[in-house]
Amino acid sequence: MKLYYSPLACSLADHIALLEAGAPFESERVDIKTKQTASGGDFNNVTRKGYVPALVLDNGEILTENIAVLDWLASEYPALGVPGKLGRTRLLEALAFISTEIHRSFKPMWHAGNEDQKAQARATISKLLDDLADGLEGDYLFGAEPTVADFYLFVMLLWAERFDVSIPTPFVAMRHRMSGRPAVKAAMEHEGLLEAKERMRRIRKDAEPQLTS
Numbered sequence: 001m002k003l004y005y006s007p008l009a010c011s012l013a014d015h016i017a018l019l020e021a022g023a024p025f026e027s028e029r030v031d032i033k034t035k036q037t038a039s040g041g042d043f044n045n046v047t048r049k050g051y052v053p054a055l056v057l058d059n060g061e062i063l064t065e066n067i068a069v070l071d072w073l074a075s076e077y078p079a080l081g082v083p084g085k086l087g088r089t090r091l092l093e094a095l096a097f098i099s100t101e102i103h104r105s106f107k108p109m110w111h112a113g114n115e116d117q118k119a120q121a122r123a124t125i126s127k128l129l130d131d132l133a134d135g136l137e138g139d140y141l142f143g144a145e146p147t148v149a150d151f152y153l154f155v156m157l158l159w160a161e162r163f164d165v166s167i168p169t170p171f172v173a174m175r176h177r178m179s180g181r182p183a184v185k186a187a188m189e190h191e192g193l194l195e196a197k198e199r200m201r202r203i204r205k206d207a208e209p210q211l212t213s
């Protein structure tokens with residue numbers, strides 16, 4: 001299997017899922033602006049959609065659309081899914097909410113919206129996160145263990161942090177809990193996000209008013 005990803009893009013959810021599952025896979029970074037892959041290829045030749053995630057299966061078939069890719073991973077690795085008769089449906093329900101409601105609402109942040117649009121988007125996302133947190137049944141969306149939906153939500157929580165979107169308390173704790181998981185750390189490290197976070201922390205600290213005695 002091979003995952004095409006871009007750092008901090010929604011493909012981070014798939015990256016985490018593959019590592020959590022212990023799946024054998026390769027990955028290649030994509031510059032989503034230029035559509036160049038790290039090895040110099042044209043990503044449009046992998047998928048004409050030109051966006052990540054794209055997962056190339058061992059038989060050469062290519063999966064796109066995060067809901068489909070994450071659902072497929074949960075079917076292959078049931079520990080990443082939701083058990084029970086309605087399990088898969090509940091998982092799809094959560095993935096669809098995260099994708100079509102929350103993810104989509106970040107558009108003004110990523111695509112140079114004006115300040116009004118960004119403020120509106122912050123309010124919308126915050127409300128959507130509140131709604132989702134209301135259904136929280138444990139440490140994660142479906143109980144004590146994370147599913148692919150939690151990995152996708154985690155990426156949304158990182159985006160929320162980046163764009164100063166306020167998030168409900170249970171999700172602050174969840175973001176923290178998730179950040180400590182070895183697979184999450186490994187995926188973030190691979191995508192160069194841990195250094196980026198550390199750099200931001202230092203910049204913020206340097207910008208703080210210095211205490212004088």
Ligand SMILES: N[C@@H](CCC(=O)N[C@@H](CS)C(=O)NCC(=O)O)C(=O)O
Pocket residue numbers: 006009010011032050051052053064065066067099
């Ligand atoms: N409908 C797609 C959208 C995926 C998507 O928005 N990918 C972004 C990164 S999070 C991307 O690659 N954007 C580059 C582009 O659209 O050109 C899905 O749900 O997987």
